[in-house]
Amino acid sequence: MGEVTLATTFGDNDVQATLNVTWIIVDVPSAYNTILGLPTQVQLKAVTSPYYLMMKFMSGDKVGRSYGSQSTDRECYIASLKDKTPPDTQPSRVMAVEG
Secondary structure, three states: OEEEEEEEEEEOOOOEEEEEEEEEEEOOOOOOOEEOOHHHHHHHOOEEEOOOOEEEEEEOOEEEEEEOOHHHHHHHHHHHHHOOOOHHHOOOOOEEEEO
8 A cells, every 4th residue: 555654763751762664554454553574673673572562672772661562462363353254345454564
């Protein structure tokens, strides 16, 4: 569908890092809102931990943290399992994938 480059901020009020990230906009059914690609993780010098739903990254001489939400993850996963509508009748969904 297209792409857009946005200034994207990672972290919280204590430690933040802002990068220009090019997001690819696609129209596909998915349990995810966004997928953060390897190029951005490399720029952030990020280390991810799927088990803890956390990403650590460097910001200057400090280490920042970005956390996911287990309850939101669970809701999205369950919603994706329940979606049994045939593809031709599904409502359109838009998802951003970092490119």
